Amino acid sequence: MSFDLINQDMTKKAISATINACYRTLGLKETVIFADQLMYTGFHYATRAGVSFGIDDIVIPDQ
Secondary structure (H helix, E strand, O other): OOHHHHOOOOOHHHHHHHHHHHHHHHOHHHHHHHHHHHHHHHHHHHHHOOOOOOHHHOOOOOO
8 A cells, every 4th residue: 555545644434445445455454453453552542641631621501
């Protein structure tokens, strides 16, 4: 696969296009491995980001 295909901001649409190109180029087995690694990478960096919120951050509107 071309590096230019993945050297961009990864929106949902771009991820979908990348996985589609991977499937068309490399086949099912490699695409499943690629998608799993992409998922694990996303989980890794999402947990390292340290994003958190407290109860005071949640605003409950008056009804």
